[in-house]
Amino acid sequence: MLVSAIISGVFFGLFFTLVGLGLNLVFGVMRIVNLAHGDFLMLGAYAAVFLFALLGLHPLTSAAIMLAAGMVIGIPIYYLIVPRLARARDVEMLSLILFFGMSQMIEAIASIMFGNNERSLPARLLGVGPVQILSARMPRAWVYSAAVSAVCVVLVYLYLYRTRFGTITRAVMVSRDEALATGIDVDFVSAVAFGLGLALAGIAGVFAPFMLGSVTPNIGGTVIIAAFAVIVVGTLGNPLGTVIGGLIYGISLMLMQTYLSSWANLLPNLLLILVLLIRPEGLLGHRVRRA
């Protein structure tokens, strides 16, 4: 039972790595917590549901579409909001409140347009029957989402460490002001990172109906707490730390569900508070922020 909880925790946790990855990228580049991340994930989930219902698209195709959609939606949003916001006095606090407002709007629009019924995708879309790995049995969809998550992590790594634009992005992560002084178009780099963050949220959203059972317009709130817990446990601003954060989250969630199932909902909240208090720089980090 212990072994199977840990193994299924690894797969479940990799999904949460994917959920946190975009949030962490946006935080790393912009130093802004996108509280609407969970709601963009929800939009991705609905997009996948409708793309399947109307066009019969396979979730993996939908995931590829999300990549483009995230950029197309994210870059204009960035330019509409953030440069204006950056002139304010207390940017960090105000951006938090602003994205909170955006999250409320998205949630409201989604429940007006789609209704509050639970939506899901047929599980057979990602193959029939459970997968057996050692002693753990899990839905086939978990393996798919873990694989997609791994691919996304590798792609983000290659983008950040093996391309010229990625080097520039890391320069902005280290110091916005110095990057600006070097002649880097900080706004464009940030806009692309924001778009990528939304794209990753959308891709995670495609698998949300399988991983979370079903989706409603108001899953955003719970998702954002889990995602924030994951990236804080890893290390804020470090995309690779998100992998560790996701694994720790997934494994401890599965252990909780195996041994203390009625208290499992407490876990993301407690994990978040404890890590913030005990090791605010995350497991991998040196201090990147005052806390």
Next chain:
Amino acid sequence: MPEPGGNRVARRRRSGALRIAGDLAIAAVVVIVMGVARGVYSNELLLFNFIMFFTLAQGLNVVYGFTGYLPFGYVGFYGAGAYGFALAVMHLHAGPALAMLCAVAAAILLGIILIPLLRLSGAYFAIASLAAAQATYEVVANPTLEDVTKGPYGVSLTQVFAPAASYYTGLAILAGTLLLVVFLRNGRFGLSLQAIREDSVSAEMAGISVVRGRIIASLASAVIAGLVGGAFAWHISVFYPDTAFDLGVSIFAVVFTLFGGITTLSGPLLGVLILYGIYNWIGITLPQYFQLIYGALIMVLVLFLPNGLTSLLTSRGIRVP
């Protein structure tokens, strides 16, 4: 021409006294109007909700306006107060007075447990506070605690139901909270809190105890929310954990306070009056549309009026009470 020093001191003292009198007058008008309104207007629940949000907005003002800590999970203290009251009535068979004390005790207990969160800054504090409120909700609403808290099935306190007494208790809490804000705006302690908010290092060097100031302010706001939660439990007498820990309460308090303008006495009051007034005037048949309007309002506020309504005057050098 330089005027004699004694004269200047006297004038400053007089203008200070005038300010305090102005602040107190506003507080008195609000309390008296809400007291009289109960006899005139029949929708008591609506009036009680106004009192609740007046108080909660000012309670949030105490912590966010004066210390800069934004507790997104402010509703946690409110819910703790409501359940402190409910547990005292259900298990100790307490009367309302003792139960209100238990409501305060519950809020203080939660506040003390959460003191370490004050080590975090800005967004981290806001999100950790949200997580703490969620965690409290998960504990209270947990079905395994059904014997203690009735879990998700809600509590019924009809044995202490007293609409008039609970209404006026709520009003008294509002009066106390307004007095606290007047004190903070005009006293040394409030000034030192604002100094901490602006620059904690300089404040520390000027001899202000930063940690003590922050703890007192955050516990004071917790007590206010706990009292409001207790009065809510008493007045409503049947409620569920979903209503006592409704995140909407936090959202409303934050939006009302921001809309009016933090650190002022009139700002949060205006915010509640205008926004909650509109909210009730249009009706609450379609909650999604309100969520949409509130979300849009928050975004517009942050982008175009980040310091609230009162900043329209203060930025022109006019003092707003």
